[in-house]
Amino acid sequence: MQYALLAYTPAEETDRATRPIPGALATRLDRPDVTGWARLHADESATTVRNDEGRMLLTDGPFIDSKEYLAGLILIEAENLDEALAIAGEMLQETRPGTAIEVRPVLGGHFRGA
Numbered sequence: 834m835q836y837a838l839l840a841y842t843p844a845e846e847t848d849r850a851t852r853p854i855p856g857a858l859a860t861r862l863d864r865p866d867v868t869g870w871a872r873l874h875a876d877e878s879a880t881t882v883r884n885d886e887g888r889m890l891l892t893d894g895p896f897i898d899s900k901e902y903l904a905g906l907i908l909i910e911a912e913n914l915d916e917a918l919a920i921a922g923e924m925l926q927e928t929r930p931g932t933a934i935e936v937r938p939v940l941g942g943h944f945r946g947a
Contacts, residue, residue, distance in 0.1 A: 835839065835868065835939040836909050836917040841901040843931040844876070858927035862907070866920065869944060870907040901933065908939070 852860070854872075862870055862946070876894060884889040907924070911917035921934045 834911060834913070834917075835852045836914075837913055837937045837939050838907040838909060838917075838921050839903060839935040839937065840902040840905045840907065840924075840928070841933045841935065842929075844900050844902050855927050858924060861924055861927060866910050868908045868910055870905065873891055876902040904932075908944070913940070 841852060861867070879894055881892040881894065883892065909917060909920055917936050917938075921936050925932060925934055
């Protein structure tokens with residue numbers, strides 16, 4: 834089953850996106866159970882697009898204000914939630930204090946190569 838690992842980092846550390854990925858985490862991202870990953874710019878670079886009764890409404894910034902921002906996402910293959918949580922735990926060991934990883938099952942989708 835495929836799972837999405839959503840990595841959140843404290844808002845005050847928005848420069849993380851420009852830092853090199855630590856060696857051990859970079860190695861972990863190359864393993865076969867990782868099917869894709871992406872680093873994201875800080876929240877202030879976001880634009881939210883909403884359907885406002887059939888009209889497109891643009892808002893600067895993310896959908897919500899938060900003390901954390903979505904720094905990246907990782908797609909993995911795991912047999913079950915326990916295995917997905919174990920993989921997330923391995924990756925969390927290679928991050929800085931304050932990082933959180935949300936684990937969600939993927940219902941489906943279509944993914945293209947970069």
